[in-house]
Amino acid sequence: MSLDTAATKPHERLAEALSSEMDQVNALIRTRMASEHAPRIPEVTAHLVEAGGKRLRPMLTLATAKMCGYEGPYHVHLAATVEFIHTATLLHDDVVDESSQRRGRPTANLLWDNQSSVLVGDYLFARSFQLMVEAGSLRVLDILSNAAATIAEGEVLQLTAARNLATDEDVYLRVILGKTAALFSAATEVGGVIAGQPEAVSDALFQYGEALGVAFQIVDDYLDYAGTDATGKNVGDDFRERKLTLPVIKAVAVADAEERAFWVRxxxxxxxxxxxxxxxxALIGRHGTLAATKAEAVAWADRAKAALDALPEHEIRTMLVDLAxxxxxxxx
Amino acid sequence: MSLDTAATKPHERLAEALSSEMDQVNALIRTRMASEHAPRIPEVTAHLVEAGGKRLRPMLTLATAKMCGYEGPYHVHLAATVEFIHTATLLHDDVVDESSQRRGRPTANLLWDNQSSVLVGDYLFARSFQLMVEAGSLRVLDILSNAAATIAEGEVLQLTAARNLATDEDVYLRVILGKTAALFSAATEVGGVIAGQPEAVSDALFQYGEALGVAFQIVDDYLDYAGTDATGKNVGDDFRERKLTLPVIKAVAVADAEERAFWVRxxxxxxxxxxxxxxxxALIGRHGTLAATKAEAVAWADRAKAALDALPEHEIRTMLVDLAxxxxxxxx
Incomplete structure (x- = not known):
């Protein structure tokens, strides 16, 4: 890290500090998304993997492993594992949401079909477990299989909570702790675990990842109503899909009879x-729920930073604080 | 085993010999399909798990572990793992095939929706890995994660091979080695592995399971054209879904121009x-491809039995031979 890059964004600084490891992760992903017999698999996977996402989750694993002084080769496997689980859930999410666009490009379910998205997602999920097994740590396998179950549970809960005005902030938090935060926290925790850190450290890393994931998702849901062109998101997708996210949940909670009738309809x-x-x-603006949503995101980001307080000074730690x-x- | 049950079917004799272990498997399945926060999960799972399947795959794991003298508790976890993977693939298969009936009852995707089937399948898949991790054997995890990848690969290959008259017997075999035989062979192999058997034994068990799975699937595809009421299958489902299975692949291979035009259409x-x-x-009858399909199933069943030749005499071994x-x- 030279001083003249100090002004760049924290995920870009992380990417720079971890560039040789990220190259290894990307190479491993390309190798393992292959299939000798079913060319449809790498086609579908490449469409998503090469769409130019920020690779935030695998970078978190590399970052925490490096910060904890890990010198073995398996943080690369675990980072690829995390990205495969993420990619598998994106494929399945787009089927579940009947989405036609992701990151500004047509989704796999649109380009191929739902069948391919379901089955290629299953393949990547299985591949992610193969990668984990190679890393040889039962504790890591435990953490990531728990995360996978929690993700699916959060997604099912989201499905049954959608279109239901009884969905309150507790249910919302449970949904995003599952669908988003569980993979962030597993990604950060396993970096410490693979480095053989004591539980106090891996717990702190878990807390950081979880709070970061919650903040990340709240911001996503905020932008769905407040969005700017820079995000590439369409304002109102969640409204059209009748998902209950924080800006609306807060507005429903204080709605008068007429407003409530609008939300019911x-x-x-x-x-x-x-x-x-x-x-x-207009209702969201009237009740100031976007500002309140933003305040919650900030509070979770503060929690993420606080979790890192217990850890020793390290240039990566500074980047993780800045990332929050x-x-x-x-x-x- | 008393003599007066000698006339019952081999899977019923296995179920009798393994009844206390199967009770434990069923209890474990019921516990682990629960979800504190998302009641949709146990609802969907129960619909399938309690539909009264024969539980053939978990029984194979219990059978091979017992035959190999295993006395620990983890064959129960592995048997439940195998059933969860099977249930997850059924949920996803019914979405992929747009099926409305399974085992004579409406499918989960019909009773709930595709979304629930996709996400609950993901949940069960994750749960299956949690169960494996508890068993604490990296080699078992390796075998079952490889099997999961091979299953998904076979399903994707089936998807791209469907509706394509170029699909030949090699491709067909590759599809069923994946979608069906991979879980049978993993189920039988892990029983030997958990019992600490040498590789010669676990290999023989793998070979048995694989050949049994191939025979099983060929018979399934045979019955789709030859079916009787006893099977509960509708004759012609594969034809209507335009899947290329052995009876048709063999008929296409010897078709004259007019017949070929019929298959193309x-x-x-x-x-x-x-x-x-x-x-x-009528075309299948004219070319005798049902008889030829049956002969292949018999040959695979013979291979399954031959794989057991190397293993010592045991009452369970006899039942496995009879099962083939x-x-x-x-x-x-």
Missing amino acids: TIEKGNQEEGDLDHAL DYVVLRIR | TIEKGNQEEGDLDHAL DYVVLRIR
Whole structure:
């Protein structure tokens, strides 16, 4: 790290500090997404893996392993594992949400079909476990299989909570602890575990990853209503899909009778008309729930930073602290 | 085992010999399919798990572990693992095939929705890995994660091979080695591995499971054209879904120009009319491909039995030999 890069974004600084390891991760991903007999598999996977995501999750594993002084080869396997699990869940999510766009490109379920997305997701999930087994740590396998179960549980909960105005902030938090934070926390924790760190350290890394993941998802849900062009997201996707996220949950909680009738019609009954998104945005504005949502994201980012307080000074630690700030900076 | 049960079917004799272990497996399955936060998960799982399947795959794990003298508790975990992987693949298969019936009952994707089937399948898959991790054997984890990847690979290959008249017997075999035989062979192999058997034994158990699985699937595909009421299958499902299975692959291979045009229209183009299934059955009859398919199933069952030759005499071994015979006896 030279001083003249100090102004770049923290995930870019992490990518720079970990560039040789990330190259190994990318090479391993390319090798392991192959299939001798079923060329459809690498086609579908490449579409997603090479779409130019930030690789935030595998980078977190590399970062925590490096910060903990790990010198073996298996953080690369675990980082690839984390990215495969993430990719598998994206493939399945797009089927579940019937999405047609991700990261500004058509989704795999649109380019191929739902069948391919389901089965290639299953393949990547199995491949992720093969990679973990190679790393040879039962504790890591335990952490990541628990995370995989928690992710799926959060997704199912989201499915049953959607379109249901009874979904409150507790349910919302449980959903995002599962669908988003579980993989962040597993990614950061296994970096410490593979480096043989004591439980106090791996726990702190878990706490950091979990809080970062929650902040990240709250910001995502915030941007879905407040979005800017820079995010590449369409404002109102969650509204149209009748998902209950924090800005709406908070608005429903203080709705008067007329407002409640609006949410019942648009979210519960799905009877949406032109102008409804604008009215939803007006209600959200009236009750200041975007500001309140932002405050929660900031609080979780602060929790993420606090979890790192117990750990010794390290240039990577500084980047992880900055990353927590940056995640919520996106919305300022 | 008393003599007066000698006339019962081999899987029933296995179920009797392993009844206390199967009770433990069923109890473990019920415990682990629970979810504190997402009640949809046990609802969907129970629909499938309690539909009264024969539990053939977990029974194979219990059988081989017992035959190998295993006295620990973890064969129960591995048997439940195998059933969870099987259940997860059934949930995803029914989404992929757009099926509405399984084992004579409506499928989960029909009763709930595709979303639930995809996500609950993911949950069970993750749960299966948690169970394996508890068993604490990296070699078992290796075997079962390889099997999971091979299953998904076989399913993707089936997807791309469907509707394609170029699909030959080699491709067909590769598909069923993946989608069916991989879980059978993993189920039998891990029973020997958990019992600490030498590789010669676990290899023989793998060979048995693989050949049994191939025989089982060929018989399934045979019955789809030859079916009787006893099987609960509808004749012609594979034809309507334009899947290329052995009876048709063999008929296509010897088709004259007119017959080939028929297969192109019905399977490749999917332009099916009333009477087409009857015509397909007539072509299959004309070329004797059902008999040839049956002969292949018998040959694979013989291979399964031969794999057990190297193993010492045991009452369970006798039942496994009989099971291989019984699998193809279904079609006589």
